Amino acid sequence: MGGSAPRRDRRLPVETTSFVDRRDELAQGRELLARARLVTLTGPGGVGKTRLAARLATRIARAFPDGVRFVHLAGLHDPALVPLAAADALGLHDHSTQPPLDALAEHVRDRRLLLVVDNCEHLLPACADLAAALLRGTMGVRVLTTSRHRLGLTEEHLLDVRPLPVPDPDGDLSAADGYAAIALFADRAAAVVPGFRLTAANRAAVARLCRRLDGLPLAIELAAVRMRVLGVEQLLDRLDDRYRLLNAGSPSALPRHRTLGAAVDWSYELCTEREQLVWARASVLAGSFDLDTAESVCADGERSEMGVPSVGGWGEGESGLPPVGGRGGSESGVPPVGGRGGSESGVP
Structure with a gap:
């Protein structure tokens, strides 16, 4: 396994600020990982996927006698480095001619561990290949990923990480x-x-x-x-x-999490040209909207070709990214709550 990836701490990130709520998501995550070997936390940028993944992994660490390992992908841009980053997290330093993913699966074949792979959205094919190799080449390895879009594997179970609930400012605020x-x-x-x-x-x-x-x-x-x-x-x-x-934002945060504009730009740049077009058109819709509205605004009457069901309403298509119109749309400039057919969540 040749090449090199930036070395990062393979342990779970240390919480430096208080963790607020997410009790329901933690319970759902535990349930999913109890019956599925691949779980992806999806949601828009800045919704707290990494924090939730780390907290969830800490809560269930005792179920994995061979430990929990964390793979940081935020600083990687070369897909070829994904297996190497995972190998480093797992303590594998194999310099044989064996294909990297094969060597990785063989190294952990008999282990019972949880691998957390963080920030997959810009390296989706490589992350999907990594997860597939571990699922099919081992029995006791489970994979928890965070991404603004699903990996797309049949074995994958999704947990939608939603924005935090807010009371009606004009209603009863006693609670x-x-x-x-x-x-x-x-x-x-x-x-x-x-x-x-x-x-x-x-x-x-x-x-x-x-x-x-x-x-x-x-x-x-x-x-x-x-x-x-x-x-x-x-x-x-x-x-x-x-x-x-x-x-x-904090200077210790990832660059795309230091400002709201950077978080939105990161999502926008991950979109294809067609998805960016849908994003721009959907930005005229302030707040929630359903599929029919998205199609009428975005699709030019060509529903299947435009793929509006995929990208016009935080849907389940190729981008999984919010229709913010390049800093338009909802109040915060991030996806409107309820953008997925009027539900409370959004991202696939």
């Missing part, structure tokens, strides 16, 4: 503190504004802010950072220019 989006904003705001807490005076504004950000964790965290210099109402007033406003 607003129990909503994950509100709790996340309050937690992150308290980190930059000591003593910040939710009160009767600011609950409605916080709920309105989180609603306009579609409950997307990345957008909420970037907004909370701005609490150093702006109040909640001032943040709301400035959200019309959110790509300029939400641009101060």
Whole structure:
């Protein structure tokens, strides 16, 4: 196995901030991994797939006597390095002439372990080949991947990671503190504004802010950072220019997670030219829309050729990417909640 891949810590990422909610997704993930050998967490950029995968893997680590290993793909762009990154995570340093995937499967053939493969969306064919080789060449290896789009294997089970629920800002907010989006904003705001807490005076504004950000964790965290210099109402007033406003993420984060604009650009650049066209046309639809609406707006009367069922509504097609119109569409500039035929989720 020749070549080299950037060495990364093969252990699970350490949580440096509090983990908010996701109880339902954790329970669903555990159930899926108990009966399936390949599970993919899908969802738009910034929804928290990596954090959820790491937390899920930690929770079920005892079920794997040979351990849990983490494969970081965010910094890789050459598909040929995917097997090498996995080999490094698994402690395999084989310099034989054996095909890399064959050597990998043979190395872990008799092990019971969980391999977490993070950020697959830009290397889908290589990740699918890796997963297929492990599924078919071993008995005790399970694979958990994160991606903005499914791998497409028959054996794959999907877990849709949705934006966080947000209460109606004009409704009863007496239980607003129990909503994950509100709790996340309050937690992150308290980190930059000591003593910040939710009160009767600011609950409605916080709920309105989180609603306009579609409950997307990345957008909420970037907004909370701005609490150093702006109040909640001032943040709301400035959200019309959110790509300029939400641009101060942690320098330790991946480049595409440091600003909201970078997260959307990453998704857009992964689309084909046709998918980008559908994305642009769908951006005129503010909020939820169903398949018929997407087809009428995007397809020019050619439903199957345009593939609108695949990409016009966060669907199950080739991109699995949100119809944001190159920074248009929903309030946050990320996929509108309910973009998949009006459901609460979105991505395949």
